[in-house]
Amino acid sequence: MKKLLIFIALGSLLYSCGSKDKGELVGVKGKKWYxxxxxxxxxxxxxxxxxxxxxxxxxxxxxxxxxxxxxxxxxxxxxxxxNSEYRQFVEWVKDSIVRTKLAIFADELGEVPGNGGIGEFAFKDADTTNLSEYDKYMLDNYAGLGETGYEGRALNKEIDLEWNTSDYPDAYYSEIMDSMYIPLEESYNGVRTIDVKKLQFQYSWMDIQAAARAKKGNRKDFVRTEKIExxxxxxxxxxxxxxxxxxxxxxxxxxxxxxxxxxxxxxxxxxxxxxxxxxxxxxxxxxxxxxxxxxxxxxxxxxxxxxxxxxxxxxxxxxxxxxxxxxxxxxxxxxxxxxxxxxxxxxxxxxxxxxxxxxxxxxxxxxxxxxxxxxxxxxxxxxxxxxxxxxxxxxxxxxxxxxxxxxxxxxxxxxxxxxxxxxxxxxxxxxxxxxxxxxxxxxxxxxxxxx
Structure with missing residues (x-):
């Protein structure tokens, strides 16, 4: 017990010596807000x-x-x-969905960056040699939680997507891209367009109003998830x-x-x-x-x-x-x-x-x-x-x-x-x-x- 008191006192002394507030109540200083x-x-x-x-x-x-x-x-x-601003939203969702599909397929095939083809679009954590300790921890403890099992894994957005069919890198890439378009029997005049029903955006939000008025309940009870076309x-x-x-x-x-x-x-x-x-x-x-x-x-x-x-x-x-x-x-x-x-x-x-x-x-x-x-x-x-x-x-x-x-x-x-x-x-x-x-x-x- 005596050693513990000495340790606490020593810790307090070291903190006081290093403090710049001179023992005054100055509040926690954060980043300056502009x-x-x-x-x-x-x-x-x-x-x-x-x-x-x-x-x-x-x-x-x-x-x-x-x-x-x-x-x-x-x-x-x-x-x-x-229209232009909303199209930015649509393009972002389309891009994210394609990259997610490519990354999941690459993971299932065991393809990784460096081999060319669909592997270049693998999740960023597919190559674990460059991961930070935090990323490794999150991958080990949280990856796999969710509807698809791939939630929380970062997409590789450094590689541009190819939309010209003549530039598709391999058959796997072609398969994913083909899944984004309307079926051939629904196209006419030789034009196939994106199946817009697949452009869905999912997000979560917390119902603060309901949580504040609730007499009991856990935080997770008030988290809502929306999936919208x-x-x-x-x-x-x-x-x-x-x-x-x-x-x-x-x-x-x-x-x-x-x-x-x-x-x-x-x-x-x-x-x-x-x-x-x-x-x-x-x-x-x-x-x-x-x-x-x-x-x-x-x-x-x-x-x-x-x-x-x-x-x-x-x-x-x-x-x-x-x-x-x-x-x-x-x-x-x-x-x-x-x-x-x-x-x-x-x-x-x-x-x-x-x-x-x-x-x-x-x-x-x-x-x-x-x-x-x-x-x-x-x-x-x-x-x-x-x-x-x-x-x-x-x-x-x-x-x-x-x-x-x-x-x-x-x-x-x-x-x-x-x-x-x-x-x-x-x-x-x-x-x-x-x-x-x-x-x-x-x-x-x-x-x-x-x-």
């Missing part, structure tokens, strides 16, 4: 505003009574997510409009470069959530390589955040530009919508327009009215304004499949463009007139609006 504005986003300073319809509710819906609420600061995409439903251009010829939009809108900067549509609510999760992972993977702090998650805005941002700091305005008029002083329309019955093109656009069109509002946000309606993270309840909190209000109910959409679209009349108008769609539905934009929480409390 807020970084996310690419393509703008900062929306937190503040209070009157949410709901402050002018006449001509439709007599009565689901948006006025209520003063306060929201915290957040970043928001300046534009709707474009992420390719847009291009058939919406036909299904949304009976007795109408819209095949060119079905054929070209998502993938053709002519529409790269147009808002992506045909995305349901779950796919939009999956995109947010991927965007967070994609950014944090890069942050890890640079040895920087992880960023906050990208997510869909709440209904209150969306309305606050759409108003652009203007109190009780009808539209993002103020209002109540939809024409400027030169007689030009201020948004992309359906100005007159049967006349979609009076505003110089038949369908959607490029995401950075018309003038932005005072928060530098484009098309917060018109172009495409936008998914929010809030569930739709016509009475929710009566009971939601006045601080960061959000009516989220996982069992309610109706999700709020805001902003109106290219096929809507002006009423739906008003910043206070509420609408909804079912979470598993995709439409030719619904897109989305993402937000990210601001770390800190400096950015507060005094308007």
């Amino acid at each position: 807020p970084e504005k996310p690419y393509g986003m703008t900062l929306i300073p937190g503040g209070s505003f009157i949410m709901g319809k402050s002018d006449d509710d001509f439709a007599q819906v009565k689901n948006a009574p006025t209520k003063t609420v306060t929201v915290r600061s957040f970043y928001m995409d300046e534009t709707e997510i474009t 992420i390719y847009p439903d291009t058939t919406v251009w036909i299904k949304d409009f009976a007795y109408s010829y819209n095949e060119p939009m079905h054929n070209d809108y998502f993938w053709h470069d002519a529409f790269s900067d147009y808002p992506v549509v045909g995305i349901n609510w779950k796919q939009a959530k999956a995109f947010c999760n991927w965007r967070t992972k994609y950014k944090n993977d890069d942050q890890k390589r640079r040895k920087r702090h992880n960023v906050n998650q990208f997510r869909l805005p709440t209904e209150a955040e969306w309305e606050y941002a759409a108003r652009g700091g203007l109190e009780s305005a009808t539209y993002p530009w103020g209002g109540p008029y939809i024409l400027n002083d030169r007689g030009c329309f201020l948004a992309n919508f359906k100005p007159q019955r049967g006349d979609y093109a009076a505003d110089q656009a038949l369908y959607t327009v490029e995401a950075k069109s018309y003038e932005p509002n005072d928060y530098n946000l484009y098309n917060m009215a018109g172009n495409v309606s936008e998914w929010t993270n809030s569930s739709f309840d016509p009475n929710s304004y009566e009971y939601v909190s006045t601080m960061n209000p959000n009516a989220y109910d996982d069992s309610n499949r109706r999700k709020v959409i805001r902003g109106g679209s290219w096929k809507d009349v002006a009423y739906f463009l008003q910043v206070s108008t509420r609408d909804y769609e079912y979470q598993d539905s995709a439409r030719s007139y619904i897109g989305f934009r993402t937000v990210q929480d601001y770390l800190g409390t400096d950015a507060v609006s005094t308007k």
Whole structure:
């Protein structure tokens, strides 16, 4: 016992001698945090505003009574997510699935890098000579846990994939690539395309709301796993409009470069959530390589955040530009919508327009009215304004499949463009007139609006 006391005292003495805090309570010092504005986003300073319809509710819906609420600061995409940006997500998923299939096949065949062919795409831990002690530990103790038995093993992304059939390195590679395409009997005109049903993105998240309210349960009980087909439903251009010829939009809108900067549509609510999760992972993977702090998650805005941002700091305005008029002083329309019955093109656009069109509002946000309606993270309840909190209000109910959409679209009349108008769609539905934009929480409390 005496030796133990001497050891503790000696340890305390050594620690005190090496300490730089002089025995004061200075707190744990971490890396200096410098807020970084996310690419393509703008900062929306937190503040209070009157949410709901402050002018006449001509439709007599009565689901948006006025209520003063306060929201915290957040970043928001300046534009709707474009076809080009969503294609980056699709390409990443496609690339990852092919590499995973190649790595698993190489493992089953016992092929390793250096032998050429499919072995070059083996898991990075296939050659154990260059593994760190940590990687060896993780491989020995955690590899094999999961649905496929290959979870947790790193893919080799240093070797480029070959998509030209004449450049396939061996028959095994050809077999894997062939499995990604539609069957020959489903192709026509000699063209085989990727089977988009195989483009699935799997991710996990923790249901913090449920965990916080639960009286008991382990952490793992609140971890949710989602597996989502992420390719847009291009058939919406036909299904949304009976007795109408819209095949060119079905054929070209998502993938053709002519529409790269147009808002992506045909995305349901779950796919939009999956995109947010991927965007967070994609950014944090890069942050890890640079040895920087992880960023906050990208997510869909709440209904209150969306309305606050759409108003652009203007109190009780009808539209993002103020209002109540939809024409400027030169007689030009201020948004992309359906100005007159049967006349979609009076505003110089038949369908959607490029995401950075018309003038932005005072928060530098484009098309917060018109172009495409936008998914929010809030569930739709016509009475929710009566009971939601006045601080960061959000009516989220996982069992309610109706999700709020805001902003109106290219096929809507002006009423739906008003910043206070509420609408909804079912979470598993995709439409030719619904897109989305993402937000990210601001770390800190400096950015507060005094308007």
